[in-house]
Amino acid sequence: MTVEIHEALTMHLIREDGDEDLCLAMYAPSTGALRDSALIREACLPLDGEREVHGNATVTGRYVLRVAREARNRGLGVVILHSHPRGRGWQELSRLDADAEASYAHMIAQVTGLPLIGMTFAGIDETWSARRWSAEGKHSAAESVRVVGARLRVSWNERLVPAPSAMPSQLRTVSAWGDRTQASIARLRVLVVGSGSVGMDVAIRLAATGIQKVGVMDFDVVEEVNRDRLVAATRRDARRQFPKVDVAGRACVNAATAADFEFQRHFLNVTTPEGQSAALDYDVIFSCVDRPWARAILNQIAYTDLIPVIDGGIGIDTFDTGEMRNATYRTHVVRPGRPCLQCNGQLDPAEVSRDRLGLFDDPTYIEKAGQPEVGKQNVTMLSASVMASQLALFVSLVAAPSKFGEPGPLRFSLTTHRLQHVEATTNPACIYEHLVARGDRRVPLAQTVATSPAAGLGPIRTLIGLVAPYLVGGRVKGTHLR
Ligand SMILES: [Zn+2]
Ligand SMILES: [Zn+2]
Incomplete structure (x- = not known):
């Protein structure tokens, strides 16, 4: 509730x-x-x-x-x-x-x-x-x-889900927030969607904290071009195109401190019905994906299914000469009572529908649109900052130091090193935020396979139709923050 x-x-x-x-x-x-x-x-x-x-x-x-x-x-x-x-x-x-x-x-x-x-x-x-x-x-x-x-x-049924005993390896963690908080955090089911530069590091730290059930969802494999960001992946993983979710699994098992750690492997896309159902089994979800459609799915279940989603992304600006102008990262907890990703300027419904049509996988479209590929520019040292901010939001959400919970949307600008609270407000026409506790009557955004470009676009058209009049100038700046 x-x-x-x-x-x-x-x-x-x-x-x-x-x-x-x-x-x-x-x-x-x-x-x-x-x-x-x-x-x-x-x-x-x-x-x-x-x-x-x-x-x-x-x-x-x-x-x-x-x-x-x-x-x-x-x-x-x-x-x-x-x-x-x-x-x-x-x-x-x-x-x-x-x-x-x-x-x-x-x-x-x-x-x-x-x-x-x-x-x-x-x-x-x-x-x-x-x-x-x-x-x-x-x-x-x-x-x-x-x-x-x-x-x-979270109130726990101690008989069915007993508090795990703290391990010697968790001494420093427990002395930071006490036995009670540790016992609750350790029992949360936490899912990381997207096992890229941010997601994989998030998952490893969740396991090291003593969380017993950590899930990672990703359907991609490691390639040589990923290795500057996937610090847990080896040359061999890239050579044999090892699934990223299995690299995460190996690293999490190595880092885990819980006595009975369980890695939940989801070699799935969250935009499929199977991926969405698996996500509904979790108490907190980290959104570490760069695709608009996947983020739209998570944005919806934060409201319809009352599962807080901790989302973040990085955008790197370059001069025409190719040098870096600035990097901005934004992190936020999506939940009832806070603006959704769309109201927060992080999700453009038009891009969600383009993604759904498969246009982002079509090289001719990418060339014609003249848009940078989503998530193309990234620097591993800056991904670590996004991960750190998302994890700090998780701590505020579940441990609430001095009873302060999560603080609302944040934005950090690298040039000046300034951290700001973003004044995002809910658009009165926002439909995501009106779907609180809808549960299984959520808008059917997930779909098995795109059969034809128009297939299954009904709900998306509804979303765009309702929201389009409020979008000024089409693309919201910062949409590609990844
Ligand atoms: Zn009674
Ligand atoms: Zn909204």
């Missing part, structure tokens, strides 16, 4: 008189390759007389039916939530709670066609717990509950 929904729910659930309280909400399913999530779209607080509070709160059948009908009309599911104001940590289900939730599970599944989700909020340390009910009244516990804002707060 977003932090706004979390606040609306807890404001209701934590009462001044200290009694338990209860309410309902609606959710959208988000289906990954291996993981299902329920994204809370909207809190549905009770109207007068729709619930009774007397130590153990109860809802009326009228309330449940009202919300179930509305959920059905909107294609959503129902969540039933209650509080344990004096509870701490993940709450196991008492017999009384289980009976109450089970009594609605069948009716809600019948009305909405989606399973009932039950949630409990522990008031002392603000921990959420959750479970899914089958229509037959059997429940299975969730692994975690994520609240996405300037900070990513």
Whole structure:
């Protein structure tokens, strides 16, 4: 859920008189390759007389039916939530709670066609717990509950996903942010999309930090021309055209400090349905790709599926003589509450559609358009700065030093070495940012193979049509920041 929904729910659930309280909400399913999530779209607080509070709160059948009908009309599911104001940590289900939730599970599944989700909020340390009910009244516990804002707060089901014990090799890391933060960060599933000069280094450092599950997604192979930036790749890797994802895997396994490190290999393109589904299994995604279409996919799931995306890129300006004029890098966390890549001037919908048509792989188009190839100029020493900034944003997001979360979009200019906060605002017509918690009803941007140039362009046309009037002068300067 977003932090706004979390606040609306807890404001209701934590009462001044200290009694338990209860309410309902609606959710959208988000289906990954291996993981299902329920994204809370909207809190549905009770109207007068729709619930009774007397130590153990109860809802009326009228309330449940009202919300179930509305959920059905909107294609959503129902969540039933209650509080344990004096509870701490993940709450196991008492017999009384289980009976109450089970009594609605069948009716809600019948009305909405989606399973009932039950949630409990522990008031002392603000921990959420959750479970899914089958229509037959059997429940299975969730692994975690994520609240996405300037900070990513995760409540962990310690029984299913126990905190890993800190290793001697992690002593310096743990002494920087403490056991609790380390235990939470180590359990996050983190995906790096794009295993180039930035992505590969990001992945290695995630593994070294002690994160247990690091995924890397890339469908490219190493070539000699990559070796000035892929510092983990060898001459032999280039000679035998080794997949970049396997170079990343080897380096991550060597660097990992977690006792049971798992490298998740995705030799896939995130613009395919398989690539997109795999991405939905993760808690945080690093966007280290240079193609507009791939970034559009990640830009969308940051909102539709509430997965924070840490994106960054570098643009190098050269004089006509070929010498360097300036280098600018920009980094930002894309999430509900922050401008999307399009509003932030980092993604041009026209380029997304050109990429989708395969024009960026067509040498005659590139020549005719007179545009530099995306990501053509790069310097490994500067990629390290982009990586550093993206990782620092990750630390702000998940460890939040002094309770400050991620700071909003950043821009660094190499000539003057000035770091600025970018004043990007949301375009009122932005459609990405209106798709918060859409889940599986996201705009279908991913596609298996481009059959004909016009195939599957419907949604893209819609995107362009809605946004085009607000694009001044077509290409936004800095689009090629990679
Ligand atoms: Zn209870
Ligand atoms: Zn936007």
